[in-house]
Amino acid sequence: MKTNIARRVLAGWLFMLAFGTASAVSAHAFPDNSSPHVGASVSPAPxxxxxxxxxxxxxLFSTLIVKDSNGNQVSVGTGxxxxxxxxxxxxxxxxxxxxxxxVYWSVIARDGHHTEGRWYFTVK
Ligand SMILES: [Cu+2]
Incomplete structure (x- = not known):
């Protein structure tokens, strides 16, 4: 009986350890929200x-650059x-x-992982 309980407690701890480790590893950075929103049509121009x-x-390693449809940079600096x-x-x-x-974004999260992406918005 005691061994069974001990095993269940151990299994629970191992599950939490694995789950906790998994979420820590996947802590690289992805956009949560943006202004303008992804794909938005806005007016006036932001x-x-x-x-x-x-x-x-x-x-030091995170950049945000905006380009027009001709590929010309319209952002000042790199974010x-x-x-x-x-x-x-x-x-x-x-x-x-x-x-x-x-909108081109490229970031390094505190865990050292690099992520990048691109999305668009329209000025009406
Ligand atoms: Cu990561």
Whole structure:
């Protein structure tokens, strides 16, 4: 009897350990939310683009760049993490006309994993 209970307790602990480890490993950063939203049609033109991530990101290796449909960069600089923030990447935009814009993000999470992606928004 005692052995059975001990085994169940051990199994529970092992499950929690495995589950906990799995979530720690998968803590690399992916966008949680953004402004403008992915695929949005907005007016007036935004003055900045923001992406909130689901995990802390490294300022030195995290970039956010916006390009117009001709591939010209319309963001000023390559994005920055505002002071006091750890998972928010912001880039300022030049004044932009109506059109389709591509947002390129590339970040290194605190766990050292690199993730990147691209999405679009439209200025009406
Ligand atoms: Cu990771």
């Amino acid at each position: 003055k900045q683009v923001k992406i909130w991530f689901n995990a802390d990101i490294e300022p 920055e993490i505002p002071s006091g923030q750890t998972a928010l990447l912001v880039t300022q935009l030049k004044p932009i006309p109506a059109g389709l814009y591509a």
